[in-house]
Amino acid sequence: MRFATVDLDGTPCVVTIDDDGARTRVRGGTGRTLTDLLALPEPARAAALAPGEPAPADAPLLAPMRPSSIVCIGLNYLDHIREADMERPTTPLVFAKLRGTVIGPGETIAFARSVTRQVDWEVELAAVIGRPTRDVGVEDALDHVFGYTAANDVSARDVQFSDGQWVRGKSLDTFCPLGPTVVTADALGDPQAVRLSTRVNGEIVQDSSTSEMVFGVAELVSFCSKSFTLLPGDVLLTGTPWGCGAFADPPRFLEDGDVVEVEVEGIGVLRNPVVAT
Template structure:
């Protein structure tokens, strides 16, 4: 399933993309179905929230199963009155970040072999972790705002893991059980701040520096997260183009590694690193400027589009 958060008629909600152009509003459809007789009389609504996906993710498999049943029923009987007003045109919606405010947003540096090679560095022996603040999260088509304190803002397309249930001391073999799905993160970075501060938090966490989206794609629709093409264009020019097969540390290992020290909660984001082609290592370097248009694409996930403005 491709799950989307959206704004429609001044109301936030979330739903499932049922085809390439239409979204089924899940809360609205579930509320209506729960009031009908027959198979839906026992439908639990504990996992529903009108405006956010967090409660949905916290409910885990129960919510995912209910959502899948609702979508399957819609496809078998789209004329059911329960779906009246709940089928929305994708092009008429304002898409929002799939998770509004992740409790934790943990990122990996230098996790692509080809990205390490472009810097002339040996692959790290263990994951290099850092955090982005959730206040930096924005959604599809939102503006990346260049802060006055930086003159070297860069792009980084990344596959992001969305955690589906509380994970502590998780083994590598069971790690996928704790993954809800995947989305795209553009790990926007102020390189001058990142390299001068001695640590990365400020340079990675400026407001608007964590575009997420366009969808949360459930893990059943991504059989192998390490066999996906990943790319980014800047004003139509391809800047990054690789495959997630270049990851040094794979998703199960990353989830397990983090969980040995840090408790992961539903809705947390793990951004798994970027391939080569970032602006700072180009000759000459390429940094973002007002008016730039960025498209970050991961196979099976979609394309995350954002534009750049001055503060």
């Protein structure tokens, strides 16, 4: 099943989208995002996610989630490790993005040149947590994943590398586009066999597969849950493959007027314009 959040005359509404593009409101979705509904206890959650009335096909898409936590993994693709000429990590490299980074399809990635001049793209498969997850084993971890969405882990490289830690460079407002939809785990299938890519102004700059991950989704969920609780609606960004602008020759970064599109197979294309001031 495929879920999205749309804007109905200024009010968010959770909908399902079928294979023909038809949209149906879920019964408890008006005034809420999918994060709100996943946080409900059963059986209230099942009732809230049940199909209701048709929804307008032209309602703009919003970010499908407004997660309380955005947990991210760095250096998790073998091809990215090779291009960055770094050592393969022995345990997942975990960091976080702040909530104000989240935007949806079509919204603007905005930054001030007084803060950063090296803004980079990172296509990522994002796992959406479906139930409280604490101290779970790898063998059970995927049972805690509700579904998946596409993410762009936008990064201010000059800030990231000069600070010596990653939170500020990863957490500028608008630096976490999510969407366009959330696809349930059963509908996506094997999360380690998904193609993902990035285009900047139509040019392909990233093109890889989640098969290149060092640590798979199940390992990442389990690893994180050993240290902190993941809650329903939280989002786990699982790393990016080769092709980031910072490691190109010569390096290339997003500029005012660019359009960046990240695409995850089975989920869709997440397109955002760029504005620099």
